[in-house]
Amino acid sequence: MTPLPITFERLRKTYGDYTALDDVSLRIEPGEFLTLLGPSGSGKTTLLMALAGFIRPEAGTIMIGERDVTRLPPNKRDIGIVFQNYALFPHMSVRANVEYPLKLRGVREAEARKRAMAALERVKLGAFAERDIAALSGGQRQRVALARAIVYEPRVMLMDEPLSALDKNLREHMQFEIRRLHDDLGITTIYVTHDQREALTMSDRIAVMEAGRIRQIDTPQEIYHRPRTAFVAEFMGEANILPAEAAGAASQGQLVIRAEHLHLGEVDGETDAVVLSGHVAALAFRGENWLVQLALASGQEVMLSIPSSRAEGCENLRAGDAITAHAARQHVHHLLEAGTDA
Incomplete structure (x- = not known):
């Protein structure tokens, strides 16, 4: 057939x-x-x-x-x-x-x-x-x-x-x-x-x-x-949409970073990464992962999804704690304008 x-x-x-x-x-x-x-x-x-x-x-x-x-x-x-x-x-x-x-x-x-x-x-x-x-x-x-x-x-x-x-x-x-x-x-x-x-x-x-x-x-x-x-981006999962300047990018427009691509802690000097700093707004344990909500100085909130296998220290976090997160730049994606068709 x-x-x-x-x-x-x-x-x-x-x-x-x-x-x-x-x-x-x-x-x-x-x-x-x-x-x-x-x-x-x-x-x-x-x-x-x-x-x-x-x-x-x-x-x-x-x-x-x-x-x-x-x-x-x-x-x-x-x-x-x-x-x-x-x-x-x-x-x-x-x-x-x-x-x-x-x-x-x-x-x-x-x-x-x-x-x-x-x-x-x-x-x-x-x-x-x-x-x-x-x-x-x-x-x-x-x-x-x-x-x-x-x-x-x-x-x-x-x-x-x-x-x-x-x-x-x-x-x-x-x-x-x-x-x-x-x-x-x-x-x-x-x-x-x-x-x-x-x-x-x-x-x-x-x-x-x-x-x-x-x-x-x-x-x-x-x-x-x-x-x-x-x-x-948002319909397909936990997506953080950020202005390019908020993530230290030289370009204009918006960036998307998936929640699972953000890691807690400082980045080593050899890694090309986007770094975000702020404080814990909320967190929750979901078995296979921890969800951590990071509030930036701008007031925008960013979601991190940390697998339980590398979530050491998450159980000690409390709302208000200062934290830093980073994502390798290869996982940071520029969006076209919202509403653009295929």
Whole structure:
């Protein structure tokens, strides 16, 4: 099965005065795992539903391969979809749920059963084929939804926050399972989430969305370490945004320093580093790390994340104590102007 590219060209969707998609253009490469990431109301689900055919944009074009699907109904788009609530039929068995899309397409019963069982084996649920949906755990239901989405061998897979209902440990396990399934099938996958760690773990590229626009699209490493705007920097984790002059930089504009890149104490003379001094405003122990809030003389507060493995002395700090922190200049990144698009 050959994966297909997907192209959005100047897509626009409004609801009254609210603009859900604002001139969005994007190309997803064949076989790529791309995540649409952003807060609620950023447009990520609207973009996914437009691709699925459940929402029709007022302007723009959607291409799957060489085919314009902008006005095609959902069942003509050759797309597998996994929804947040799984959308399984509780009155059917596991196997019957997976067979259902094949029967809609007129596949004969024997062939439908064969393909359904193959899909269930792929998600490690072959032994559960005759179980009732109500008898399954959340993780097992999620696997049934995956099997149903892949059973008719679509060349594009859409996933709308499929792990949000699972507990933390199971969610992290399923992230690897979904990525493995994507790699095994060789299909193009578009995944929607508001969870930054999920996006970083699973994606080839991440498109960070805000207010109906893509603010940055890049690899997980680039998005995290070299954000282009203050919004992307702060959305992707503990980011300290500082005026360049506050960090002793000769340039203008803003700098971003990740909380985990700041170290307590003076810097040795051989290290090229940004040095920040002030007093402890607050601190908290979180098990794997200590969070230390450093108040600068300017009044700005900077967050440090100190791993417990090198946090000697943190337990002795108190609010008001004078401290110095530093970050190697290689971990200090200049931002473009806030709001600049990708």
